[in-house]
Amino acid sequence: MNGDWLMRGRDGRLSVYLPSGDAVLCRAERGPGGLWSDPRKVGGDQKLHPGLLAVGQGADGYAHLVSWRPTRPGESGLVHSTHFRPRLAALDWYPIGHPNRTGDRTGVPAVAVDAEGRAHVFVRNAAGGASMLAQKEKGGWGPWRDLKGSDVHEDLAAVTGESGTVELYAAVPGAILHWRQEEPGEQPVLEEAMESGIRPGTLRALATSPEHTTLFYTDDSGDLCVWRPGTKPLALLPSAGPGPVSAIRCELDGHDCTLLAQRSASGRVAFAAYPTEQESAGAWWTESGPQLPADAEVSLTLDEDDRVAAATVSPSDGRLLLTRRKDEEGLALEAWREV
Template sequence: MVPAVNGDWLIRGRDGRLSAYALSGEAVHCRAERHPGGAWLPSRRMGGEQRLLPGLAVGQGADSYAHLVAWRPTPGGEAGLVHSTHFRPHLAPLDWLPIGHPNKKGERTGMPAVAVDAEGRAYVFVRNRGKGVQTINQKERGGWNGWHDLKGSRVDEELVAVTGESGRVEAYATNPDGILRWHQQEPGARPVAADPLPVRVAPGSLSALPTSKEYTTLYFTDPEGTLYAWRPDGDPIALIAAAGPGPVAVLRCVLEGHDCTLLAQRSSSGRVAFAAYPTEQESAGLWWTESGPQLPVGSRVALAEDAEGRVVAATSTADGELRLARQKEEPGLALAAWQVV
């Protein structure tokens, strides 16, 4: 199942406010805190009156600006990609601006993914008509460079894009032979293909998290439901049975003074399952702990830190109900009761 939003849909803005993005009907809507840690404002439509097709990508740069990418319908039953920038949660975002089609024109080809480099330039990745991968990126002084073919074959629809602690952009995809990876070798350069990882992987199960200056850790599930962590130059590490289908939400945070990686996923029971372990120390082991009410199939889970550094977990249902649970001010990962906002 391809998610309604690709990327971190719950983010903290430059002013410390949390905001949550959702594609509802034919428009993107945003909810934001009135002030950091406070009540939430009503939902509002983003990017003007442009009608959109299914699939939204969200990426955030070091400047905390949110970059949104989606498909819009074009004449003749075709589609094109559009981009908008949201500078602060309480401000209106820019209108949607067209950035084209990976094959110049045609129908929607796949879920886009977006990452933002250290200079604030957005890089968009999307599957093309031939089931390879194309990319396009912003110029340093405005506008966009042309589309570039990254190759690849038989690529599944969902891609993952991430910016490492180095500020360089990476992208990942799956195909029947395993996992494909592209990465920048220097800032501003076009991403290039790395050696593929020959593993059995469930499509739509990828998520990625920068875990050190050297590495991004990729998480994926195999067809039997085992969750793995993998860093380039190493072997995949089996972690635990996945709590449920789809990708895990991932967050790097400090728990009891330790640098930890937190995972969250809608479990097969319908509740949100959490697990944590010391970052890049998978051998320490981890286990799932469930929290909150049962959620409908297709509900989304996200993790973020608020302005005070507390972990915030969020869920969003297909009908737009947003729930939050915030970390208590006590040792460990104790969450306050889930609240509808």
């Protein structure tokens, strides 16, 4: 999954989106802080390619999901669904095409939602660059656009800044590329290439101030690094595990902090927090919860009371575990529970 799959909906309920075979399932709280619903299929009966799901959320609380579906032998197309509220059914999957018009899957998609609620879908194309298409202001979709680039790794990180403009990060051999909209609704422009060794599959981006988005990634030496375009990258701390981090901003003891979570090499969930955009203050990992399967993923959000909530899920066993921050100082968490 590409993006934060644990979300707080418009009505305050938490929900999760979980790939399951040739479908995507949604589970949601029946009431804020209450019991959870049984899994429900998202988007109707169309069959999807397994494990190629992108999830994004707009300021309106609506969830946007993008995945690949088979269309004919050897060919595939992307589909999109909008989920307005966790307790309602999501819209049926709507075909949005292929970056090269026809062909098979080209990479894991990424999705970001701008200030007007328009989804922007990004994916690697068959030539090795990045392509995108976006929803129109009055409905429907615009054309596919080639953002250029070459030798782009399969995984992309899309993010919406506090200004409402959409940005894209992509890894290429020995560097990271950054595209940014100069104005809302415009095509993102390649603004900067930053040289760095990077482990594939570790990109995660977060809006951290009105001026900046911040990219988190693991470099060749195993350090979790932080980069804001226009500055030099900084090694924050050793990576806790092999995959990408989940990252959110939250208030801890009255301070605007960035909280990171990652499945650690020991199999538990590791958390680290520091004052937002003040990496010089330092950060360190603290582990929590039970040991998890090697394929477990972690996601963070804020609940209806703006408390940190964290979830893990393992595709191999399907267990969904959840915890919340206690109502006390620091990052004390409740006991993890299966939902």
